[in-house]
Structures are given as structure tokens and as C-alpha cells.
Amino acid sequence: MISNTKCECGHQNHIGTVLCEACGKPLIELPDDGQMPAEMRYDGVARRSQKANPSWIDRIWNFFSSVKVAVWLIILTLIGASLGTIYPQEDTFINLDDPAAYYKQNYGNFGVIYHALGLSRTYQSWWFIGLLVMIGTSLVICSLDRVLPLYRALAKQQVRKHLQFLTRQQVVYAGAVPGDQNTWLDGFAKQLKKKRYRIWRDGDALLAEKNRFSRWGPYINHIGLIIFLLAVLGRGIPAWHMDQYISIDDGQTVPIPGTNFFVKNEKFTVEYYTDAELPPTLKGSVRPKMFNTKATLYQCTAACDDPTRDPVLERVKTHDIQVNHPLAYKGLKLYQYDFSEQLRLISVSPVIVNKKTGEQFGPFKLPMRNPALTYQVGPYTLELKDKFMDFGLDEQGRPMTKSRDPNAPAFVFLIKGPDLSAGGEPYIYFPKQNDKVKFGQDVLNRAVADKLDIRVNAMKDVSFSEYTTFLNVRVDKAMPFIWTGAAIFMIGVVIGFYWQHRRIWLRFDGGTLTLGAHTNKNNFGLRNEVAAALNRTGIDVPAKSLDNRRKTH
């Protein structure tokens, strides 16, 4: 069916136009008495996509241009997002070795199904991201399709509208005016101006309008949403997003994987609540009040990728990392995540005692990690022959290390010096006193134990790590865009919600005034404004009676 889109005023409208773009006459004849208020959405203009013969590209465009489709997309996304909240998501665990087993163990058969359907990774799934992409597309196309025609329609409004256009508005008044028609019109315009309306006149027709900018609110809001969505998708770019955990002993420096930064835990401190500070029910329990990692961030400047040399580090920043106070540098953020109490030696500075003469030599500094291979202490030469981080014996009774951490360090030296054989004599040294007793250092060293002793004289010669701190390393380059998007979104919401676009049209036909007024929200306010202006110009009419929708008699 080819419908005639030419209006009686002579204006040629686009297909899909509801109200004539020029005079506002309804183009679609309503079946009943014509009392129904007019369809004023987008000022009755056709959406861009409404075309006579759509091509395939138009068809895709039209699909996304539909608000109905947009609503369905949003509903589907909401349902999808809610599915992801039934059980914890995989990415909320730090070390989930076997997710399938975890879901089975904790949630039974439903857990198995949940994991098998990929719902344990809902927000990273192709269909969820696909829905987000489609919502984004819909946002762009819906907005463009409506905002441009609406802009054009509002930019070139005709002052004199068709009578039917006025009587079909939601706020309508018809009747005679007191006194001279033109004097009354001047007075009425003045009243509206006081209310900050802009006035256009065309002979005895008048158009008053205010707060047109409120119409742009939803579109500004959509721009914000699009930025927000793009930023969320941007997290998929590898360099934009990082979330990992590292553990560092006091005094230890570790690289941050995937960056050329290193971080050193200078000192971790924890403060606990005293019993006096705790409520009665918690008295006697250990409650941390504050934990703090004094951390230094280093940047590698040379030999970063050369395993034959130590990397050259340059200090960047030192910061006290506390909960909610991360160390931040160029988008890299280190958050305090956890800690564990673990007494580990960092280094000792022992002396060598010649048991015969009682002479002391040293001290010499012996670090637990990466010690030097030879030490010259007084007349003694110590050659490091073997080293164990966590001393123990294997099944065959051979010495081995039980872990990679310095929990029970042991050093095997070949010592040369006074009273020792020329080729040197082996000596095993346990820096920790309890290991020395536990593993029988003196028994292992046999005769040498009678000739010399390696010992630490005072606590000041021992440096140890009390705690291991756990830091969460994050990079989220999308955040500034998310905030920008959210701010623009909010601005759009405020513009759209707190102001209303109000328009009043009026015309005289044979001395009778017809007034129609339209707003996109708060009809009540508009009726009051119109009624007040009418009252002040001598037409006594209650605001309620202007409501066209309630005129049933």
C-alpha cells in the first residue's frame, strides 16, 4: 500500500510521519471521534530508518533502531547477568586449580551443570559480551535515528499549527477572550515571558516554548552509556587490564610479572586491637586493626631481560600500602590484600670463634637468598659448597631442601684456616638456633666443632622477616573512561529529568481562542502554568479543566 504522505497544507512528509512536519495535522486518521490526544513522540516526525524500500543494510539498521528490540536486549542481558550471580564466578578466586571439581564439590549436580554451561564465567562469555555489543549498537542507532529528525523538527517549527493539532494536545483551552484580541495576546505573551518562555508570533498565532534542551538529556545519557560500554569492552585489551597477586617477605624484592617493575617489601607491620578496644563478645580474640606494607616500587632500566646479569633497578616511589591506600604509579596500583605471619631469616652476621684461643673474627654478613660463594673472615676462608633453604633428609637419608623458602636454611662451607687441614674441612652451619639443635650441627661437624664455632653474638646481628605480605597488583586503564561515561550519563539524566520541554500554541479562528500545550513530562506543572497565565489575562479557568485526557463529557 502506498500511502499519501502529502499534507493538506502542501508539505511533503517522509514515510512514517505521524503529524505533518509543517502544520502538525495528524496524517493518520484516527477511527473514532478524534478526541484522543495526538501521538507527540519525536514531534510526530518519521524516524530516519523508516523507508519505503529497505536494503539489507537498512534491515539491520531497522532491527537495531527498534526500541522494542532494545528492551528485549536489555531484558536478556539482565537475565544473563543474574544467572552469573547464582554461584561465585571463577575469576573471584585467586587460585582455583580445578574449577570443575570445585563446583561439583560445593554445589553438587547443579554446580556441574553450572560449570558445564560456562555460567561460572558468565561475564566473559561470548554471548554476554555479544549482548553488550548489541545493546551498544542499539543505543547508537536508536539515538541517531531519533535525535537528528527531532533536532530538525524542533529547529524549524511552524508557529501556526493546524487546528486539529491544537485540540488533540493534552492541555487544551478553547473560548473567547476578554477585550481586544491583540491586546490580550500581548498581555498573555508577557505573562509567558515572565515564566521564561520564548515567544514567536505569526499574525494572530503564537508559539511559546521553554527548556527545549531537556529533550537532549536522553541522548547525552546514551553517549555516556556508550562510552561506559566501550570502556568495559576495552578491558579485554591485554594492556588495559591486569589483576594478579604477589607475596613478598620483608626485605624481599620481586618482579611484577608482565611489567618491568619490581616491588620491595621494606617492612610489614600489623597492629591488633587491644582487649579494651574490643566489644565484650570479641574480647580475647585476635583482631587486626591496621596492616601496613612499606613498599618501594622500582623500575628496571637495564638488563631486564638478560638472565645472565642482575637487572638494574631505579627507585620510583616508596609508599605505605594500607587497605584502601594503594601504591599508585602510572595506572599501576598495588593494594594490600592479605598477610601471613612467617618468621624467616633474611640475613645473619655471625662471627667465627677459634675455640682454642677464644679469638673472634668477623662478623660477616650471610644472606639467606643468593649468598656469595666465598668469604674471607680473619684468617679463615669460607667456601660455600652447598646450601639448603629448608633443610631435611630424603628417603635415602641424603640431605635435601624441603621447600624453596628459607624456613630452615643450612650452609655447607669448606673452611680453611688455623688448625684446619690444608685442603680445608667441611662445616655445616644452621643460622637458626633451633635447627642447630634439631639437626645436631655439632655432631654433623664432628672434630671441626671442637676447633671453631660460627655464631651470632646478639640479636642485632640477625635480620629477619616476620611477615609475608600479599599484594594485589592491578592495572585498569578503562577506569577513567568508565568514570567519564558515568558522569556524562548522570548529566544526561539530570537534564532529562529535572527540566521539562514545554510548548504552548494558540490561534484565533473567528475571534475564538484555541490553545494547545504540550510537555514530555509533568503535565500538571504545565496546566498550572497555562492556567496562571490565562487567569492573569482575565480568563478565569481552573487548571484541572485544561486536562484534555479527562474530558469525557
Place this chain on the structure above:
Amino acid sequence: MRRNKTLQFVILAAVLVIGGYAVFQSLFQTTAVMKAGNKPPEFRLLGLDGTAHDLSEYKGKPLILNFWGTWCPPCRAEMPALQSVYDRWKDKGVQLVGINLSEEKLTVQNFAREVGASFPILLDRNRQTEKKYGLKQYPTTFFIGADGKIQDIMIGGPLSENDIESRIAKLMNAKS
């Protein structure tokens, strides 16, 4: 109307590119855990021989990558089996490289000497390579084909000579 067409086209193309990238990312998200068919992550590590070695220098021939530590009893136990397989295959184009799990050179050297392991051993630092390979258990042994793709992963140990031999046979079959 001409301008409208271009605009439509530009917007739909942008959607296709951005959306396509996002969906593609989500479909092919690589987790740290390696699977057969994956390409092993690059590394550059110091060898016991004192020089740096890249994964790329082992390209073109089947490679067995064994992650081990002196503190891990099954790792210790499978060393002799690895060494004897290495002796048998080193001249027939099979490479075997041990990657030590971030221990000190001295400790590693002593242990290798003690068990008579003469195959090349590289030293991981700060657990970086181990993390890249997504290790969960020790030892873990990767069997990498001449095409540079992982063919088999053996998690845990100790491996017997037979375990290793049967996988080498597969590697050699794939090659010819």
C-alpha cells in the same frame, strides 16, 4: 541521503570491528593453563652453562621440557630416567631441557652433579616461567613437537623410562 548511507555504513562497520574484537577475545581467551595443541610461552633463562637460552633456539626438533626442583621428591626420583632417555635420544634429534623451579644455581648444580644429570638445565627466576606455563604440580613435563606445539603434558611424577619413551615415539611419528 547519500550522506546517510555512508554514516550507516561507517557505524555498522565500527560495530562489526569493535564488537567482533570483543566477542573474539572472549571466545579465545587464553588461560594460564596449557593444553595440548597450545604453543608454549616464550622464555629466556640462564643455563647452568652460564649463558642465556631462549625457547626459540630449540625450534624445529622435538623438545621435552621438564620442570623440576630439588625440594620435590618425585622430581628427584625421575632424574635418572630422564638422563638415560636423554643419552639414548640426544643424537637422534630429541632435545631434553630441564627447567629448575627458581632455586639457587649452587643448589641446582650440586644436585645435578650428584644424580649425574648432564642434560641442559635452565634456571627459572622468581617463578616467572613456571607461572607462564601455569604449573599446578611438580614435576610437570611438556612434550613439544617439531612443529613447536605442545603434544603432551605429564603432570606429576616420577616418570618411568617407558612413560618418556612412549611419548618420544609419538613425537617422532608426528615428525615423519
